[in-house]
Amino acid sequence: MSSSFENFQKRRLITSYFSVVLSVGLVLFMLGLLALFVVNAQKLSNDFKEGITMTVFFKDDAQDTTLTKYGEMLKAAKFAKDYVFVSKEQAAKDHEKTLGENFTEFLGMNPLKNSFDIHLRAAYVENDSVAKIERQLREDPLVADIFYDKQLVKMVNENVKKASMWVLIISGFLTVVAVLLINSSLRLSIYANRFIIKTMQMVGATKAFIRKPFIWRSIKLGMIGAGVAIASLLAVLFYVNSVWPTLGVFNDVFSIVVILIGVFGIGILITWLSTYFATQRFLNLRTDDLY
Template sequence: MVKAKRKKTNLGSYKFGSVLFSITLSLFITGLVGLILLQAKALTSLIRENIEIQVFLNKNLSESDIKKLENTIRSKPYILEKDGEKRFSYISKEEAARVFTSEIGEDFTQFLNENPLRDTFTFSVEESYQSADQLEDLVRELQLMEGIFEVSYMQDLVESINKNLVKVSMILGAFVLILLITVVILINNTIRLALFSQRFLIRSMQLVGATKGFIRKPFLRRSFFFGALGGLLASAMLFGLMEYGRQMIEGFNLLYNLEWLLLLFSGLIILGAILSLLSTLKSVNKYLNMSLDDLY
């Protein structure tokens, strides 16, 4: 009669397929929400970059006065700087007249006998200066400068953007909090169920004199590895999704920030490793301190 071979079970060698799948899926969903937040932030920044302030100058200013005024305003910290260049432009009244004439198809200066337009500075404002109060202070500061006739900006648009951003931030913040709690519970329950099959092996190791630290070590090492691996797999899936979006959606590159993506992926790997480690530690300690009757 041939005896069936009993498969040897090593401490900490429980099946991690379902655990890895759960960790990867949970982190992928978390990362997807993170991507949405990053894209929302990038989109918000693009919208804010289009908030411009127009500075209309007094008539009959000399070129030297205009240049001096331009240098003064350019040096201000609230001027948006992107790709090493200030988002600042000067449009003379002659150039403005040519543009306006080409748009309406008629030279309006002919029947007015003069050019009513003014030399204008137009610039974008740094995001940190775009609150309603800061913009009002900025406008007042500019209007006090000699040679400036009027300062204008789209006040209603700024107020609308700021109000909507507060509402969206509160909703997304609550959603992220709920999601994180759900992910923690899911990973914790998955690991706890996986370790349930190891409870008698843990007790057997205790009976032969193994210390708690010796028993914990292979479980913690394995869980840390698979948690990090789950984060890595989730990051790879998200990166593939981003690359697909760049190829299929026109203008998607404007929202693409590799530095923020790398930070998100690093966070997912660390989060997966830590959550897996802590959940395993909690479950192993539970079975280490459980009585024999409770194990059944």
């Protein structure tokens, strides 16, 4: 009978430890995933912004030397990430592929113009900045027209601000949930040992002495849970990098290392604090209140 009860207690203890490791690992994984998203969200936003094209069309009077000088000016410009010169002949060929017919033969002329397709740097893809760049480029008398999707620029900036706000709200919410979940799991683990805590206190053990093994055990469980979370985060990163290599998730290795170290540190900190306050609560209870 005694052996059967001891086996039951051991199984219950192992289940309790597994529950703590699982909850810590899951919560830290979600927090780490959110942190990685926040770090890469700016990169994704910048990539999208820099994908918006501003096309500068030139009058037919513009000579090759003028176009060459304009290209050199764009190369030195701070606002230009990159640019591509599209001749009127190349533009005609591209249109022919799209339309499926040779429209220049039908018209008897090529109405298209030489142009530069410019990708602006993300920092300059703001409504005011883009408008300022447009005014600056229009000062050239040989520029016939400038086109870019103004609504897209406006929409991108508005959505980035909204997304940033929601990310902050969700981050705060998940952080609170993480602390509560881990704290709840550890409190249940300590609750199962409340009689042992009170017995040790009754025989004269100090509070610090009683807390020490429980805190150290919780820290080890937190480290294991953090290790599980880190392994899962690395697996996700490698998967994303293999499916979408253009995102370059491993370009910023420093940020990834900081996040993983942070996940490990949070796992230790939360388990230590939760165990400290949980044991303190049972240490301060009267014996009659334990039942």
